[in-house]
Amino acid sequence: MNIAVVGVGYVGLVTGVSLAEIGHHVTCIDNNKEKVHTLQSGIAPFFEPGLDELMKKNVANGRLAFADDLSSGCSNAEIVYIAVGTPQKNDGTVDLTDIEKVAIDLAHIILQDMIVVTKSTVPVGTNEYIKQLIDTNIVSSASIEVVANPEFLREGSAIHDTFHGDRIVIGSNNEWAATVIESVNKPFDIPIVKTDLRNAEMIKYASNAFLATKISFINEIANLCEKIGANVDDVAYGMGLDQRIGNAFLQAGIGYGGSCFPKDTRALVQLSGNMKHEFQLLKSVITINHNQQKLLIRKAIDRFQTLADKRIALLGLAFKPNTDDMREAASIPIVNELLKEGVDVVVYDPATMETAKKIFLNNVQYADSIETAITGADIVFILTEWDEFKRLDIHIFNQLMKDPVVFDGRNCFDLDQIKKAHIEYHSIGRPTVY
Numbered sequence: 001m002n003i004a005v006v007g008v009g010y011v012g013l014v015t016g017v018s019l020a021e022i023g024h025h026v027t028c029i030d031n032n033k034e035k036v037h038t039l040q041s042g043i044a045p046f047f048e049p050g051l052d053e054l055m056k057k058n059v060a061n062g063r064l065a066f067a068d069d070l071s072s073g074c075s076n077a078e079i080v081y082i083a084v085g086t087p088q089k090n091d092g093t094v095d096l097t098d099i100e101k102v103a104i105d106l107a108h109i110i111l112q113d114m115i116v117v118t119k120s121t122v123p124v125g126t127n128e129y130i131k132q133l134i135d136t137n138i139v140s141s142a143s144i145e146v147v148a149n150p151e152f153l154r155e156g157s158a159i160h161d162t163f164h165g166d167r168i169v170i171g172s173n174n175e176w177a178a179t180v181i182e183s184v185n186k187p188f189d190i191p192i193v194k195t196d197l198r199n200a201e202m203i204k205y206a207s208n209a210f211l212a213t214k215i216s217f218i219n220e221i222a223n224l225c226e227k228i229g230a231n232v233d234d235v236a237y238g239m240g241l242d243q244r245i246g247n248a249f250l251q252a253g254i255g256y257g258g259s260c261f262p263k264d265t266r267a268l269v270q271l272s273g274n275m276k277h278e279f280q281l282l283k284s285v286i287t288i289n290h291n292q293q294k295l296l297i298r299k300a301i302d303r304f305q306t307l308a309d310k311r312i313a314l315l316g317l318a319f320k321p322n323t324d325d326m327r328e329a330a331s332i333p334i335v336n337e338l339l340k341e342g343v344d345v346v347v348y349d350p351a352t353m354e355t356a357k358k359i360f361l362n363n364v365q366y367a368d369s370i371e372t373a374i375t376g377a378d379i380v381f382i383l384t385e386w387d388e389f390k391r392l393d394i395h396i397f398n399q400l401m402k403d404p405v406v407f408d409g410r411n412c413f414d415l416d417q418i419k420k421a422h423i424e425y426h427s428i429g430r431p432t433v434y
């Protein structure tokens with residue numbers, strides 16, 4: 001089918017490339033001309049494993065193109081996917097400005113009947129609002145149907161997730177539109193859940209809220225493990241073998257970040273409040289995560305009394321491995337707090353250094369390798385579980401630091417291995433070793 005995807009961020013680009021890969025003709029449209037220009041020259045604007053290859057392949061075979069103009073980009077489209085951002089406003093509500101603009105702009109250019117599919121994460125009721133906006137503003141006699149098709153990909157494994165996802169959710173109040181979108185997705189060979197608009201919107205928020213809850217739960221168990229002398233890795237392993245629990249999202253650490261969990265959990269709390277429903281559990285999940293992000297700093301202050309004038313090397317800035325995304329990463333509040341404490345901060349991440357420079361400016365030093373970062377450091381904080389860190393020869397800490405003290409926020413190393421290397425090592429929910 002001829003498909004347009006509006007908004008070429010993480011979700012839009014992965015969606016467009018994947019739909020082209022299964023045989024559709026796709027034009028990806030973004031109003032950021034610079035981004036479109038980069039894409040047209042064959043470069044993906046962000047790092048995502050496997051994306052570059054699939055993008056180049058489908059541009060070469062003529063199934064994928066890019067445009068910076070909605071009208072020309074949608075001229076042949078039978079289906080338009082909306083994948084623009086839905087950030088959070090200061091009051092906690094979801095900012096639908098970009099969605100509203102796309103809906104009204106579409107209403108001005110649609111000439112033939114069309115299905116509008118919402119990939120963006122939007123509060124319950126938004127797809128009905130999108131239909132109403134387009135119906136009210138449409139200038140031609142064409143008619144549209146809307147489908148909610150929320151996205152569940154994870155940055156860092158987005159292509160894999162799109163082709164091997166657990167389910168595709170298709171919500172519509174129109175059976176014909178749902179069936180068309182079902183057939184568009186058939187080649188992915190992934191179970192499809194067909195439901196109505198509101199259920200589809202709610203499935204997305206409930207799923208993210210549940211995963212965030214699992215993370216905050218295991219982090220609270222980890223904090224308790226530290227107090228009672230247990231090891232959270234062993235506890236989580238024993239729990240995760242129970243199929244009713246499952247082992248995913250049971251890794252203790254310094255909390256969740258990224259462009260989805262923080263924003264979507266807050267949005268669901270806000271939505272509940274609007275309905276006069278106090279979502280106490282989710283409020284606690286958010287508070288626990290907030291506290292957990294600063295845990296390494298509290299541990300370091302407990303150990304050293306003051307961090308002023310210490311040199312601390314931060315390994316990892318991305319909110320998770322295999323992405324260059326730093327949106328709501330734990331590294332941001334950690335760096336800001338350390339700077340307030342008077343710490344000399346040096347940072348290293350395999351993928352986010354350019355993004356980091358725009359956030360931290362000249363307030364921190366930027367290292368070009370793990371070795372440069374830790375040389376002469378008093379303390380190391382590990383904030384992201386990149387493979388590059390997990391595979392590190394830990395003797396490097398002894399070689400390049402005077403009295404190595406490592407605070408690992410992602411439990412990257414085996415405790416027995418660390419014990420043999422005689423490094424002072426503090427991790428999450430596990431005994432401190434020396």
Ligand code: NAD
Pocket residue numbers: 006007008009010011012029030031032035083084085086098101102119120121122151152153154155259260
């Ligand atoms: P993003 O910020 O990376 O990309 C959004 C893109 O939309 C930008 O390139 C922007 O220039 C473009 N845009 C904005 N207004 C536009 C307009 N009027 N016309 C054309 N382009 C326009 O966002 P993202 O991370 O891809 O997220 C998109 C949506 O998907 C959000 O609702 C998010 O919550 C949801 N989501 C994201 C993820 C994720 O891991 N990033 C996962 C699932 C769902």
